[in-house]
Amino acid sequence: MSKLSLSFACWDYDRIHALTNGSVQVDGIDLNWLNMPVEETFWRMMRHQEFDVAELSLSSYLVAKDRGYPNFTAIPVFMSRFFRHSGIYINKNSGINKPEDLKGKRVGIPEYQLTACLWIRGILQHDYGVHPADMNWYIGGQETAGRIEKIKLDLPWNINIRQIDNNQTLNQMLESGEIDAFIAPRAPSCFLEGSPNVQRLFPDYPSVEKEYFKRTGIFPIMHVVAIKDEILEEHPWVAQNLYKAFEQAKQKVYEGFKQTAALKVTLPWFTSEWENTRELMGEDFWPYGLENNRKTLEAAVTYSYEQGMIKNQLKIEDLFAKSTLEKYTL
Incomplete structure (x- = not known):
């Protein structure tokens, strides 16, 4: 056969x-x-x-x-x-020294629905009291202009999102200070190339992420x-x-x-x-398997529901x- x-x-x-x-x-x-x-x-x-x-x-x-x-x-x-604490990058001139300082700031993301961004927003909300509505979101291409969401989202009214211009990239905007912070699964090239203007919000992210796992038992999927x-x-x-x-x-x-x-x-x-x-x-x-990952999966569903990307608590x-x-x- x-x-x-x-x-x-x-x-x-x-x-x-x-x-x-x-x-x-x-x-x-x-x-x-x-x-x-x-x-x-x-x-x-x-x-x-x-x-x-x-x-x-x-x-x-x-x-x-x-x-x-x-x-x-x-x-x-x-x-x-x-573990995604490592995925938050800041412009050193933005006045951001701790997660709570992200409130009111301009934050770039390639797509709102990215799983890395879902987890980071959930962690910021539940661990540091910084809600998605507290930040001003800028969406677009990270290294190449023109990126859009894979599927259209119907987000809550209080989420402030702006699509950047087709001749802009989030990497350039972070480097220049046009945005204050950047959240993504991929490190921006300005950081990888050693820009003096850009650093991680959590420089010692392994220690932060290990403490997060010890406290929550969650290894983000x-x-x-x-x-x-x-x-x-x-x-x-x-x-x-x-x-x-x-x-x-x-x-x-x-x-x-x-x-x-x-x-x-x-x-x-x-x-x-x-x-x-x-x-x-x-x-x-x-x-x-499901049972070995129930707590992690339930957190992801909760974050997606709270952030308005899904309308039902799956x-x-x-x-x-x-x-x-x-x-x-x-």
Whole structure:
């Protein structure tokens, strides 16, 4: 019997290498991996549903489930996770020294719906009392002019958003002081190039993020894996088979980390970092599945609802293919 051929759009993560090099096989499925930057994958999946299976922004996925379109369903596999305190950049002349100083300031974001921005706004609100309505938002291209939202949002009346001009970029505006701060998943080039005008709001972000995890138990989820509903309707077994294969591929990464005869990762003190991470977050520090991530997922849904991007308080169980929510036992 021939295998089902499915396109799979995803960036080049170590946690999928076992799938792409064939050392882990998906039962009954041939995956045609399309290696693309995440922004392109998200745009093409949200706008045109071009792929059978795709890495997808968690925030955009919540909006899609809330609206009932586009029609795809996720499995609880999280391609990207990231503590996001590091993603707040400030102009040094803006008068911002602590999170509370963001109130009343001009803050640039590439898209309001970006998952990194969702998490940062939620953290600012719940941990520091800075609400989204307290800031003036500027949206547009980070490095190239002309970026717009993937899908139109219906935000609360008190959210002040302005689209920057088509000849402007947020990177330039942060460097020049036309905006006071910038929030995004990607570091602006002015910061990467060592601009004397730009720095992180939290220079010692690892310490802040570790304290956040100790206090909340939350490891923010950025991206899920979504499957077109038409495929699941015809082949319902696809969700569970993919879930199992992704879990096996991730375990291959963990196994590689345990090798100390030679460094698997191109970082001199990687072994120390791996040991410290396990001590803080446990053996399976990048967990898949619903129950291991319930608190994190509930926080993301709450933030999306509070920020007006979704209109309903979605149930976590309704976000994922049902077959991936139960485990069989012998």
